[in-house]
Amino acid sequence: MADDVTGGGDPSPEDDFQELIRQLFGGAAGDFDPEQLSRLSGMNIDPAMMQAVMRQLQGAFEGADETGISWDMAKRQALHIANQEGLGVTAGQRTDLDQAFSLATLWLSEATTISELSAPPATLTRGAWVEATLPVWQELAAPVATSIADALTSALSEQAPEDMQGLVQGAGRLMRTVGGSLFASQLGQVVGNLSKEVVSGGDVGIPLMPDGQAAILPQNFADFGRDLEVPEDQLALYVATRELAHARLFRHARWLRLHVISQVTDFARGVHVDTDALEDLATRFDPSEPEELRRAIESGALLPARSEAQEAALARLENLLATVEGWVEVVTEDATSRLPSAQRISEAVRRRRAVGGPAERALGSLVGLEIRPRRMREAAAMWRAVTAAVGPAARDALWDYPDLMPSASDIDDPAALVARLEARARGEEPARDEMDDALARLLAGEEPGGSAADEASDSPSESDGSGEEGESGAPDDHRPV
Known part of the structure; x- marks a missing residue:
């Protein structure tokens, strides 16, 4: 056996490896004894490679939570990408957008009865957007990350020889850290790249920003308007109005935020890893070359086709997001009707939301979920019809x-x-x-399936034959003439 040590004899290579695992868990990955590492040659493992791998996994392990997933790694990766260009918000950008927000607030008050925000809108850098939204991304991605980490642990355990099972089980937490940390790293890359695409806090459609917080990212706003041939002040007014409408809605309907997040996480919990694909990958997985596993996670190759339950959950989520975005679109169009370029900007925003950017598509591959509302036009038409029929107050109610x-x-x-x-x-x-009828019967104290006498009629009758009992619970052969 791998853990059999004869009295006074030299430890086996497996014992050396287990000792390294214990050092890793104890935080000593950077202080491995070179002589101890050299003894791993009996297992055909390069000591220098193992030392590098252990140091890399040590960093992931230190930041991992109880599930073995290093969300700190995701944050570091996202911030590294978001802050690469090092561009902040200039005083001129802040002033222009503050003015746009102020006018947009006045215009929105004419288009909707939903009250203003209590917190002032913000102009954010890409890094600040990552900091503000990462807790929600973590909540949305956690079920998929856990599924991948669990499946990787199981697959590697099944592939290990019988005499190595004790070693594999002892290093189970490390294996979870491999899969979970690679997923966290990919999530960090997706969120970091998404920070270079989003224009505002509500741009993705789901409530990523803290409750009641509206924000615009000036760096991305400039990129968005570059090819539209629209005056920048008009574009700023439209984007500010749309962002405020989105933030106002979620602050007013406080139940809505939880409703959306719950539907996304319900979908994510139904995501299971394709065990056949993962087992095939596990047979050739090399811890020193995690790129193949990283590519498989990034491409979505480990996520099987959606089940019927997932398709139904996705349809519910798409309808919910479309209902939200349709309302935001109608209110924004009414509020910005004074802008000469409003229709052109509206169409550009709608088209951009329908297509999505590279990072948004990467997110779909990562968690199996596309968060684009496919029925936004139909939902907007519904809200337009409601507004025309009963007015903004009844619509917003x-x-x-x-x-x-x-x-x-x-x-x-x-x-x-x-x-x-x-x-x-x-x-x-x-x-x-x-x-309505069922609720009325319930409130009246009636049984859901009928009265108590109805139930008694199914058993042998002990009635004295009075007319009252017969009328209330007579069996079929005593039906009134």
């Missing part, structure tokens, strides 16, 4: 409670939603449905 929010069927058939809202505005009671 639909965000007061979760059960009032339009559903996917309302996007399909806005006329039915408009008819209900118009009837409500006239003071008419809405038409009762089966749910």
Whole structure:
């Protein structure tokens, strides 16, 4: 056995490796004894390579949480990419965008009844955007990262020879750290690259910024408007209005943020690793050359096709995001109707959201989720019809409670939603449905499946034959004539 040591004899190579693992766990990866490393030649392992690998894994291990995933590594990687160009926010950029936010606040107050933000809007560097949004990215990606780390541990354990199982099990946490840290590194790269694409806090569609915080990234704003041939002040006003509308909505409907995040994480929890692909990868995995595993994680090759449950979860999420973005688009267009270039900017924003950038597509490969609302045009048409029929106040009141929010069927058939809202505005009671009838019976104390006498009628009757009992619970052969 690998851990059999004869009394007074030299330790086996496996014992040396286990000792190195213990040193790694104890934080001594940088102080390995070269003589001890040289004894690993019996396992066909290059001591110099192993020392480099151990130092790399030591850094990942130190930042790993209880799941074996180093989110600190993701943060370092993202900030490294975001801060590469070293560009800050100039005083001129800050002044121009502050003025745009101020005017956008006034215009929005004419287009929506949802109140203003309590916190002032911000102009952020790319690095500051990473710092502000990474907690949400971590929450969204954690289920997939855990799945990959678990699957990697299992696959490597199954591939190890029987006489090495004790060693593999003893280093299980290290194996989780390999997979989890590689995933965290890839997430950091995606978020870092995304920081070079997003223009504002709500640009991705999901609530990434802290509650009630609106923000624009001046570095990316300049890149976005470069090819539009639109005056910069008009573009700033439109982007500021859209960002404020998005932030106002999520601050007003406080339940909405949790609703969106929950639906994303519900989808992510359903993501499972393709064990066949991972086992194939594990047979040729070399810890000193993690690039193949990194490429597999980045490309999404380890994520199998979506299940029916995931497709249903994705459809619900897409409808929810489309409903949010459709409202934001309608309110923004109404508020910026004074801008000569508003329609051109609106179309550019819509097209940009529909296509997505390279980093957003990389995120889809990484977690198996594309966060682009495919039905935004249909949702915007619904909100436009509602606004025309009942006005902004009744439209915005639909965000007061979760059960009032339009559903996917309302996007399909806005006329039915408009008819209900118009009837409500006239003071008419809405038409009762089966749910209303069931709720009324429940409140009246009736059994969901009928009265207690109905249940008694299924057993042999001990009734005295009174008419009351027969009418309330008579079996079929005693039906009234």
